[in-house]
Amino acid sequence: MIHELIDPVLMMIRDTVANWGYGGVIAMMAIESANIPLPSEAIMPTAGILVQQGKMNFHLAALAGAIGCVLGSIPSYVLGLYGGRPFLERYGRYLLLKPKELEAADRWVDKYGDITFLICRMLPIVRTFISFPAGVLKAHFAIFCLFTFIGSLIWCYFLTWAGIKFGENIEMFTHYWHKFDLAIVVVGVGVFGYYLYRHLRQE
Numbered sequence: 001m002i003h004e005l006i007d008p009v010l011m012m013i014r015d016t017v018a019n020w021g022y023g024g025v026i027a028m029m030a031i032e033s034a035n036i037p038l039p040s041e042a043i044m045p046t047a048g049i050l051v052q053q054g055k056m057n058f059h060l061a062a063l064a065g066a067i068g069c070v071l072g073s074i075p076s077y078v079l080g081l082y083g084g085r086p087f088l089e090r091y092g093r094y095l096l097l098k099p100k101e102l103e104a105a106d107r108w109v110d111k112y113g114d115i116t117f118l119i120c121r122m123l124p125i126v127r128t129f130i131s132f133p134a135g136v137l138k139a140h141f142a143i144f145c146l147f148t149f150i151g152s153l154i155w156c157y158f159l160t161w162a163g164i165k166f167g168e169n170i171e172m173f174t175h176y177w178h179k180f181d182l183a184i185v186v187v188g189v190g191v192f193g194y195y196l197y198r199h200l201r202q203e
Contacts, residue, residue: 013038017046021056022064029068029156035076035129040065044156048163058160065156069121070149073131077144080135088136106137114143121151 016024025047032038047061079087108116117139120130134144 013042014046017043017050018055022060025061025064026068026071029065029152030072032128033069033072033076033131033152035132040069040127040155040159041124044159045163045166048160048165049167050163051160052164052167058164062153062156062160065160066149066153069152069156070145073148074145076129076131077135077139077141080132081138082135084136088132109137109139114139114147117144118147118151121148122155127151127155 013028016028018024020027025043028038028043029040032040032043044061044065047056047065048058050056051058051061112119117130117134121127131144131148
């Protein structure tokens with residue numbers, strides 16, 4: 001069941017990366033980092049499979065992913081920089097961001113400094129949306145880009161490696177994926193539904 005729902009997306013990712021090569025990785029990771037829900041958890045492992053097949057280079061694939069992350073993060077950073085808190089208060093719910101979450105980001109930056117942006121780039125979900133708060137908090141642009149690159153490079157290396165391992169054991173993974181697809185759907189929809197409820201409900 002789940003493979004029928006996500007296969008078109010995975011096929012699009014696979015075809016884009018396969019046909020465009022490193023440029024496809026850059027483009028799709030840029031989209032992911034611009035707050036558009038195109039998961040890096042699917043993009044980079046796809047590149048990893050191509051690495052395992054000898055069609056891409058491990059280091060260049062990870063580098064392309066990190067470059068894409070930086071490019072995609074810049075528009076979100078600029079939006080936060082010039083739109084600021086008023087933009088967040090008016091439209092933040094559509095970005096799944098709340099003022100209290102920005103306040104939490106404030107506290108992280110006050111406590112840990114700019115290194116916060118490096119750490120967040122290595123965390124699932126959070127990494128996609130950290131650029132807007134960085135702009136609102138007026139993080140130094142060069143430092144923001146540097147830490148975005150470093151954190152994203154580490155993340156991309158990990159996901160590309162995971163893709164290589166997946167490629168080496170693809171038959172086993174496919175067997176278990178299809179065997180438990182219904183359970184995965186139920187859990188995934190439940191978690192995502194709760195996440196949306198928390199972020200979109202009226203205070």
